[in-house]
Amino acid sequence: MRTLAREVDGLELPAVEKISASQQEDPFQILISTLLSARTQDATTLAASTRLFAKANTPEAVARLTVRQIEKLIFPVGFYRNKAVFVKETSKVLVEKFGGKVPGTLEKLVTLPGVGRKTANLVMILAFKSHDNICVDIHVHRISNRLGWVQTRTPEETEQALYRTLPQRWWPVVNQYLVTWGQNVCRPVYPRCQECRLITMCRRVGVS
Ligand code: SF4
16 A cells, blocks of 8 residues: 555546545535446546536535436436436435535435445545545455455455455545556556556456
8 A cells, every 4th residue: 555655646636536626525526426427437527527516516506407407417427317317316315304415424325316335435535534434446346356455256345355454544545546546557458567566566366
């Protein structure tokens, strides 16, 4: 993790981290941009979030938009039709059940439409500065297994395994480091092992 910290310094941040930094860690904008980011390129997520928040940047304002309006604003993020429904429904629930505020617990976050553990953990880390959560997406799952840190079949198993094996001081940053590494070096297909500074520490499980 110390080597990774040095290596990712200066590389481009993942989209949600960029949005978080530029929006003063606004929990609502972090929540919505994380919802939009699933199965979507970073540049597309960033552009879609920017268009949506220029039109409406509070739960009340987003809940007033129609699904069709949201679809047009977030297109072409992956699954934009489903995500438009989730964005509107989540905004409505925030207004109706949580006083227009994003709740600050994982248990409440996962009750929101379209919000799973990955999104909820990232919101806890970025918006609420939690040191008790690990956000595992497909990059964290893949690279943790390649490195040999865990032997797991799903991101959910990886999250639980990392709570057991990774020292807690690294929990809030492991997602940012491994997503950045996964986008630049340890890519899903053709990982750049010969240029990777982790090669002497990596078991390269499943990499031929
Ligand atoms: S050595 Fe290869 S498999 Fe291991 S972390 Fe680096 S790029 Fe990924």
